Amino acid sequence: MGIDWSAGRYEATGEMLLPVSELVVAMSEPLAGRTVVDVGCGTGNAALLAAARGAVVTGVDPAPRLLEVARQRAADRGLEIDFVTGEAAGIPLPDHSADVVFSVFAVIFAPDPGAAIAELVRVTTQDGTIRLTSWPPEGPLVVINKVVGQFMAEAMGEQPAGANHPKPLGWHDRDELRAAFAPYGFEVEVERRSLTFTAPSPEAFLATSSEHPMAVGASQALSTLPNSAELEAELAARLLAATVELNEDPQAFAYTNDYVVVTARRG
Ligand SMILES: C[S@@+](CC[C@H](N)C(=O)[O-])C[C@H]1O[C@@H](n2cnc3c(N)ncnc32)[C@H](O)[C@@H]1O
Numbered sequence: 020m021g022i023d024w025s026a027g028r029y030e031a032t033g034e035m036l037l038p039v040s041e042l043v044v045a046m047s048e049p050l051a052g053r054t055v056v057d058v059g060c061g062t063g064n065a066a067l068l069a070a071a072r073g074a075v076v077t078g079v080d081p082a083p084r085l086l087e088v089a090r091q092r093a094a095d096r097g098l099e100i101d102f103v104t105g106e107a108a109g110i111p112l113p114d115h116s117a118d119v120v121f122s123v124f125a126v127i128f129a130p131d132p133g134a135a136i137a138e139l140v141r142v143t144t145q146d147g148t149i150r151l152t153s154w155p156p157e158g159p160l161v162v163i164n165k166v167v168g169q170f171m172a173e174a175m176g177e178q179p180a181g182a183n184h185p186k187p188l189g190w191h192d193r194d195e196l197r198a199a200f201a202p203y204g205f206e207v208e209v210e211r212r213s214l215t216f217t218a219p220s221p222e223a224f225l226a227t228s229s230e231h232p233m234a235v236g237a238s239q240a241l242s243t244l245p246n247s248a249e250l251e252a253e254l255a256a257r258l259l260a261a262t263v264e265l266n267e268d269p270q271a272f273a274y275t276n277d278y279v280v281v282t283a284r285r286g
């Protein structure tokens with residue numbers, strides 16, 4: 020089942036990911052007067068930053084609640100941004116209408132990566148740029164996702180996620196991305212960066228993470244089982260153990276995860 024991104028409270032995670040939008044927006048300067056679409060804009064991180072630099076911005080996301088949060092954030096800053104419902108495989112914009120297409124940890128969730136890439140390409144102007152970010156298949160986030168994935172599979176009596184699914188596109192992988200974009204005449208560059216997540220303690224980090232839509236989805240699934248309270252407690256204990264082990268800061272909490280910035284342009 021897909022993730023309901025309107026569930027829970029994604030806002031805190033959005034704040035932690037803000038430095039990534041700051042980087043991709045800075046990499047895309049000058050933006051004044053240019054048309055920008057932020058695909059999977061969530062609470063509007065990249066969209067707001069681009070609009071503050073004078074771009075004409077559209078934010079697109081499938082989650083209505085996140086679009087509402089984004090609209091409010093734009094209004095609070097006096098920024099005019101068009102936030103519309105849509106998804107990567109169906110971007111509600113005309114052909115060749117965006118000079119810069121951002122997708123910060125968003126298009127990677129598209130169920131059909133090929134259809135999503137076709138849409139990113141379709142809306143990009145002839146000399147425009149697509150800039151997206153993705154996670155590599157190693158690092159603390161993968162460790163934590165595995166803990167949850169394995170626990171959920173055991174609890175629900177299912178195969179671990181991915182076991183029965185076709186391999187999705189490696190959104191971090193230069194060769195796979197080059198092959199996916201090449202039919203459209205696009206060239207792809209991949210740069211590796213890192214992001215440090217911090218909190219006052221591992222417990223505080225987990226409390227914030229428990230509001231993430233994925234965590235809320237897992238909790239809702241467990242709540243359908245007869246021994247749900249025990250299962251929730253067991254999952255919390257396993258997550259705390261893993262988080263403590265990954266902690267880089269003995270005085271508080273920090274962990275660092277690499278990510279990749281993918282830039283695609285017509286060759
Ligand atoms: C990790 S959040 C990133 C949000 C925002 N870009 C940021 O940096 O905070 C993932 C976002 O992707 C959106 N999303 C999920 N599936 C999508 C799809 N198929 N196409 C476009 N966006 C999608 C979610 O609604 C959510 O807002």
